[in-house]
Amino acid sequence: MKVTPTFLIATHARSDLARLTNDLYGLQRQTASGFLADDLKGYGDNGGRIISARGVLAQTEARKAAGERLQVRLDTQDLALSKAAAAAAQLKQDVTLALSQTDGRFLADQLQTAFGQVVDALNQSEDGQALFAGERATATAVRVTSLDDLAGAFTDEQVFNESTRNATVDLGTGVSFTVADKASAISRDMFDAMRDLYAEMQAGAFGTPLTASQELALRNAVGALDAAHGSIVEAQGRNGDVNNRLGREIERLSSQGILVEKHMSDVADADLAEVAMKLSASQTQYQAIAKVFSDIRELTLLNFLK
Template identity: 35%
Template sequence: MSGALTFRFTTQAQLDIRRITRELSNLQRQVASGDAAHDLLGFGGGASRLLNAQSLKANADSRTSVIQQLQARFGVQGAALGQVSDSAQMLAQSIREAIASNDGRGIATELELSFNSIVSALNETWNGQPLFAGERQGAGPIKINTLDELTAAAGPDDIFDEATRHQVLDLGVGEPIVLSAKASEISQGLLETLSDLKQLLDGAGGTIGQPISAAHNAALQNFADRLDDEATKFTNEEGRAGQLQKRFATERVRLQERSNLLLKEIGDQADADVAEVSVKLSSLLVQYEAAAKTFSELSKLSLLDYL
């Protein structure tokens, strides 16, 4: 009987050692990796909640990344719109100075400089995509390069190369946002003004001389006023871009806070409790030593010990 009992106790000790060894290995893995379970199966019924939280966090992080990139875009976009507005205002100022000095010989040069600056700004790109060509990729929306081409254009199709649809962004809230107006929507009036001024100069032999005639004086004053009005349109559009930038900045903060909350929830479910694991390790080590000692002592027993 005592031999059978010894065998049974020895077997139980072996089983205890194996069980404790597995548990020790699992706890050591938790300490090393920081994860409460090796895979999703280890989380049991909490696996679906964990997957859902991870998915929501990935979505929030992705949207945050897009918005962070857009901050740079709106910086470039605002600068381009400001450049157009400044160019129109500077040309208007040059015309008024010419009127005041009764000398229009420098207007043609100022017109050329303003035209080049305006076209360059409207053809500005961000990450290789034109800012004001709608959703189209590739070259900028203004396809003319000179004032002569502008005056020779029969209509908008000879000037603009744009997509039908605007470039929009959907942050996942069901409200797509137009990132910018197309060039034709904001610059057609300005380019018409430049074209009319160019035709006035061409009709005067390429330049308005000194002194300025009464008819030219009135026409130039009208052009200066028109240029100011067109510049205001771009100033307003620049303000709209700034409002969008502020809106996206607020949304980025909200998404970051959401991501942080989800990260905490994921951690609460998936991360190992180091303090709890340490206590369990200490307890199991004591059990392991006791089981190992019992197994060692039982393994030494034989009939000679009872003789």
């Protein structure tokens, strides 16, 4: 019978112990970190896939963050447009009340209030950016600051301070879309109605009872204010459409990010259940070989002579 020399058995045992020690270290590291390797080199050919996935994920997260910031702006725009629409509706109601009571003595104050509310709404900004001045982001959208200013301003250039083009944004898809209408498109009808009403007041104070010409002027004002209110509400609807579109894009980017993260996880993450099984098996094997190695080292000639 062929007998394997003791020193060869010891050599093999020592080699197996070294290999198992390295395996155990790797498995324990995977258990602690949750990753298959410490760096990209450890992933071999999959390293390139991980780098590519990280790039896609970073781009996706950046676009999502930009979309969420834009949603804040759109929400602010909605509040501003609501304020302007409410001012138009209230002034129309005030004029209607004056007609029904044939008493216009309170209209001057109500007109002044409506003017201030509309100007404030359209001059709103978000994070230092004017909302309704188009691409002229650092300017207030409305030039006129008083009804007297408005009385002498008849063109868009005189009333508004805005760029030629609407403000647009591209979230990285290569397609730009309008973020907000310009103040002129939103409120031109409103400023025209307020200018005409102010001109009637300047021609003769509204008192009680109203004159026939004043009643006619107020009836015309009701129609003009109704149209002005409609223009503002339509702008608010467009703002809502953009916000909804943006919400869908953010949801899509969130789903894309989850898929990319899953892809990275499939490539880079350790299967902890599998690692635990391998760790247990390696520890058992290590203990068995270590015992054999220990027994061999204790062998002496005396063991064979007994």
